Amino acid sequence: MAPTFDHPGEQAAADPIKLLAIRETPLSLDEVFRAVGDDASGGTTLFVGTVRNHDGGADVDALGYSCHPTAEAELRRVAEKVVANYPVRALAAVHRVGDLRVGDIAVVVAVSCPHRGEAFEACRKLIDDLKHEVPIWKHQTFSDGTQEWVGAC
Numbered sequence: 001m002a003p004t005f006d007h008p009g010e011q012a013a014a015d016p017i018k019l020l021a022i023r024e025t026p027l028s029l030d031e032v033f034r035a036v037g038d039d040a041s042g043g044t045t046l047f048v049g050t051v052r053n054h055d056g057g058a059d060v061d062a063l064g065y066s067c068h069p070t071a072e073a074e075l076r077r078v079a080e081k082v083v084a085n086y087p088v089r090a091l092a093a094v095h096r097v098g099d100l101r102v103g104d105i106a107v108v109v110a111v112s113c114p115h116r117g118e119a120f121e122a123c124r125k126l127i128d129d130l131k132h133e134v135p136i137w138k139h140q141t142f143s144d145g146t147q148e149w150v151g152a153c
Contacts (some may be wrong), residue, residue, distance in 0.1 A: 017079050019092035022071055022136070027094050027105045036090035036112040043116030045123035049107040051100045059143035065097045065106065068135035078129045086122035087113050093126060095136055 019035040029048060036044055051063050068074075079091055090112040100106060109126045113119040130136075131151075138150040 016083050016088045016090050017076070017092075018090050019094065020072070020075050020079060021094040022067055022075065023094060023096055024098040025096075027096055027108050029105070029108060032092045032094055032108045032110045035092040036110040038089040038112040040114065041089045041112035041119070042114055043119035044110060044112040045116075045119040046108065046110040047123055047127050048105055049127070051102050051104045051106055053102045055140060055142075055148075058146070060102065060140050061143050062099070062141040063101075064099045064139045065095070066137050066139070067095075067097050071095075071135050074134045075130065078126065078133055081129065082111070082122055082126045086111070086125070087118050088122055089113060091122075091126065093130060095130070095134070097136065 019032065029046070033044070033046055036046075038044075051060070053060055075093060075095070079093060082088060083091060088111055091110070093107075093109040095107045096105065107127070107130070109123060109130065111119050111122040111126060113122055136151065140148045140150065142148070
């Protein structure tokens with residue numbers, strides 16, 4: 001079983017990082033959206049990554065995500081970097097591990113900021129850095145029987 005990291009109640013009240021999780025269970029858009037609700041924010045941006053039925057011109061039949069034991073710490077580091085560089089009022093990031101099907105939600109990130117432009121920029125930075133820096137790997141099986149690891153060193 002993949003590790004689950006949920007620590008939404010452990011931050012101080014002033015900490016804008018509201019929810020960070022790596023889960024084997026299906027993800028909830030409502031949970032992430034609620035986590036970043038903030039009355040002082042004029043913009044909230046939510047990104048949802050889903051499993052698509054193709055990659056690189058090949059049909060995808062199966063997909064699985066796995067993570068390194070340091071993934072939680074790296075996710076926090078990425079979130080803290082976004083908070084340090086943007087006027088983030090609230091931030092949440094949840095990534096799924098395990099076997100997924102086409103159409104399943106693989107990742108949800110959300111950021112609330114005083115203005116919409118800041119929210120878009122911070123959310124894009126959050127998802128881009130999560131994809132590049134957090135040790136979560138994707139294993140794809142294609143309809144022709146070939147396989148590929150994505151994100152593995």
